[in-house]
Amino acid sequence: MSFVFWMFAVLTVAGALAAVLLKNTVHCALALTVAFAGLALLFLDLDAQFAGFAQILVYIGAVAILVVFAILLTRGSETPKDGVFSKNWFVGLVIAAGVFAVFAWAVLASVGVLPHEAATPEVSVAQIGQVLIGRYVLPLEIVALLLTAALIGAVIVAMDEKERAR
Amino acid sequence: MFALLDQIFVLLKHSLVGYFPVWMQPVVSVLISVVVIICLFPALFALTTVLERKGLARIQNRIGPNRTGPFGILQPVADGIKSLTKEDIVPSSADGAVHFLAPIVLVVAVFMGFAVLPMGRNMTLVQMDAGLLFFFAIGASTELSVFMAGWSSRNKYSLLGAMRAVAQMISYEVPLLMSSVAVVMITGSLSLGKIVEAQNHYTWGLPHWYIFTPWGLAGFVMYAIAATAETNRSPFDLPEGESELVAGYHTEYSGFKFALFFLGEYLAMFSISGLGTTLFLGGWSAPLEALNWVPSWFWFFSKLMLSICVFIWLRGTLPRLRQDQLMNFAWKFVLPYTLLILMVTALWRFLGPGWQQWVYCSAILIFAYIAMARTGLRRGHIGPRKYRYAE
Numbered sequence: 229m230s231f232v233f234w235m236f237a238v239l240t241v242a243g244a245l246a247a248v249l250l251k252n253t254v255h256c257a258l259a260l261t262v263a264f265a266g267l268a269l270l271f272l273d274l275d276a277q278f279a280g281f282a283q284i285l286v287y288i289g290a291v292a293i294l295v296v297f298a299i300l301l302t303r304g305s306e307t308p309k310d311g312v313f314s315k316n317w318f319v320g321l322v323i324a325a326g327v328f329a330v331f332a333w334a335v336l337a338s339v340g341v342l343p344h345e346a347a348t349p350e351v352s353v354a355q356i357g358q359v360l361i362g363r364y365v366l367p368l369e370i371v372a373l374l375l376t377a378a379l380i381g382a383v384i385v386a387m388d389e390k391e392r393a394r
Numbered sequence: 395m396f397a398l399l400d401q402i403f404v405l406l407k408h409s410l411v412g413y414f415p416v417w418m419q420p421v422v423s424v425l426i427s428v429v430v431i432i433c434l435f436p437a438l439f440a441l442t443t444v445l446e447r448k449g450l451a452r453i454q455n456r457i458g459p460n461r462t463g464p465f466g467i468l469q470p471v472a473d474g475i476k477s478l479t480k481e482d483i484v485p486s487s488a489d490g491a492v493h494f495l496a497p498i499v500l501v502v503a504v505f506m507g508f509a510v511l512p513m514g515r516n517m518t519l520v521q522m523d524a525g526l527l528f529f530f531a532i533g534a535s536t537e538l539s540v541f542m543a544g545w546s547s548r549n550k551y552s553l554l555g556a557m558r559a560v561a562q563m564i565s566y567e568v569p570l571l572m573s574s575v576a577v578v579m580i581t582g583s584l585s586l587g588k589i590v591e592a593q594n595h596y597t598w599g600l601p602h603w604y605i606f607t608p609w610g611l612a613g614f615v616m617y618a619i620a621a622t623a624e625t626n627r628s629p630f631d632l633p634e635g636e637s638e639l640v641a642g643y644h645t646e647y648s649g650f651k652f653a654l655f656f657l658g659e660y661l662a663m664f665s666i667s668g669l670g671t672t673l674f675l676g677g678w679s680a681p682l683e684a685l686n687w688v689p690s691w692f693w694f695f696s697k698l699m700l701s702i703c704v705f706i707w708l709r710g711t712l713p714r715l716r717q718d719q720l721m722n723f724a725w726k727f728v729l730p731y732t733l734l735i736l737m738v739t740a741l742w743r744f745l746g747p748g749w750q751q752w753v754y755c756s757a758i759l760i761f762a763y764i765a766m767a768r769t770g771l772r773r774g775h776i777g778p779r780k781y782r783y784a785e
Contacts, residue, residue: 254545258492261538281527289534289567293560296541300557353524353584 232273240266253299261292278353396687403430403691404516427519431508439660440470446706453710473653480649485548488646492546497647497654500539504658506532507665512587514678514691525586526578529669530571533624536662537563540633543655544643555642558717559626559633565724566623566630572732573617576739577604577673586669590677601683603676608756609739612763614674616732618704621666623724625659628709632717667701668694727766734762 243263247256264287271280314320360368398405407426414422444459444466451458459466484493510525512518522528537560544556578584581592595602604610623630634642644655671677675697678690715723738755745751 252489254489255492258538258542277522277524278527281524281531284531285527285534288538289531290564293537293541293564296538296545297557297560300545300553353527354582 233270236266236269236273239263240270254296257292257295257299260295261288264288264292276351278351278356396689400515400689400691402689403514424519431519432505435505435508435661435664436657438664439657440474442660442664442702443473444469445702446709449703449706450710453707477650477653482649482651483646485646487548489546489548492542493646494651496539496543496546497651497658499542500536500658501654501661503532503535503539504661504665507662508668510586511665511668512590512672512677513668513694514689517678517691518587521587522585524584526574526584526589526669529586529665530567530574533662533666534567536658537567539658540643543647547643547646549646552643552645555633555645559643562626562630562633562717562720562724563624565721566620566728569616569724569728569732570620570624572729572736573613573620574669574673576609576613576736579736579739580604580743586672586677590672590679593676594679596683601676601679601681603674603679605674605676607742608752608759609735609742610674612731612735612759613739614670616728616735617670617674619728621670622705622708623720625663625666627663627705629712629715630720631709632714632720663702663705664698667698667705670701671697731762731766735759 240263243259243261243266246259247263250256250259264283268280268283268287271283407423410426411419411423447469448458448466459469462468462472484490507529509519510522510529518525540559540563541556544552544554544559547553577589581589583589593601593603600606605614622628626633634644644652647655671694678694680686680688680690680693738758741758742751742755745754
């Protein structure tokens with residue numbers, strides 16, 4: 229719980245809060261990018277280099293761009309007249325508090341279960357690669373199938389309708 | 395004596411750092427390296443602007459700047475004074491904070507990419523095990539700044555230019571990464587220092603640079619194409635050229651902010667050329683074993699400037715690609731060919747040293763290039779666009 233951790237945590241939470249509370253949708257997307265960057269910095273603080281850089285590459289480099297493209301191509305940047313918060317905000321608050329309680333209980337209960345390690349293990353990218361191809365090859369293949377399905381779906385949505393619109 | 399010359403910057407830094415108390419030394423060491431990078435690469439940028447303007451001019455049969463100093467050498471000084479003293483116009487309906495942050499994000503992201511480039515023996519700012527991944531992660535952040543610039547200007551031309559630029563940068567990022575993955579596969583490490591070390595061996599006096607292998611040559615060509623597109627250079631400069639009539643995503647920027655965009659673009663060109671040099675051209679290693687006495691940083695920067703000259707040459711020679719031609723090229727030729735290069739690299743490793751790897755890999759690559767280039771890029775019918783879900 230060092231000073232550096234608190235700095236990154238405050239950055240992440242501030243970014244996430246700004247992403248929800250700001251009025252302009254593109255500002256929200258950019259604040260979400262700051263939250264992603266904060267998460268990446270937290271990963272790097274824990275010496276998980278691959279996870280941190282992959283977070284930047286995937287989330288900031290691809291997901292954030294996707295979000296802003298979606299905002300641009302729809303008319304999302306106009307602020308709705310009724311305001312951005314729904315009328316049932318209390319129910320939402322209760323549900324969010326419930327989910328948070330479950331997560332907090334799971335994390336705190338697992339601290340005693342994990343083996344007590346003397347030092348942080350040095351995980352190199354080569355080891356991650358070995359484990360991905362060795363033990364976790366089935367999830368890897370399933371994720372590849374999912375991505376292929378998404379790609380095919382994108383092509384179908386964007387395809388010219390030459391055959392049917394005759 | 396030549397070893398001293400080779401390590402002269404490292405020794406200078408060590409002697410400077412020695413003047414400070416021990417507890418401050420790591421910070422001061424990093425600070426000195428950072429200041430050197432921040433001073434050196436913009437100086438190279440200034441040199442490159444003159445080189446480019448003179449080079450392009452000569453290609454186009456004219457002279458280029460020749461008023462400011464002999465052969466126009468002081469032109470960047472004049473440009474710098476001009477951009478510093480110009481009025482900074484921000485449109486009144488522009489999004490103030492995002493408009494201000496866009497050039498800053500670009501320049502910061504690009505400068506961070508220089509931290510992992512090995513500029514000479516023992517001359518890397520930060521030695522990371524996942525250095526290549528860091529470089530690409532930071533490079534992906536530059537696309538966000540392009541979008542921020544285009545969107546915050548509240549200008550339809552800027553937005554259009556920004557969207558095209560981002561689409562182009564995303565499309566060419568995948569081949570860029572894939573061609574680097576081939577190098578990583580052969581070297582077995584993501585660390586740029588190790589990649590250069592792996593190329594620093596010589597057989598019969600000729601180096602083991604990856605460009606001298608069939609997969610390396612093909613990979614380098616694909617990397618160069620993707621790098622030209624990533625930095626929005628001609629012939630892929632539709633986002634900023636089309637709009638040479640209206641300047642694209644940096645239309646509404648004037649004065650120093652425009653200079654920052656310009657700086658960011660050229661520095662991105664430097665850093666991506668530096669990475670290409672490290673991955674394929676052997677980084678700081680000398681071309682012939684007999685030339686090992688020349689300092690390593692001289693070789694790195696010569697290769698870098700050679701790449702820049704090739705970029706300038708391409709700009710002056712090739713016509714601009716249209717947006718749909720650009721995207722077709724990326725997804726229908728460059729990406730499949732890059733995947734094939736990856737598989738051929740694996741085949742190279744699998745066949746082991748001998749004549750087979752050379753003959754088979756070259757044959758597959760050449761045959762595939764001819765097949766794909768002849769069939770895949772036939773001119774398709776371009777008619778009015780039909781939107782499936784919007785009618």
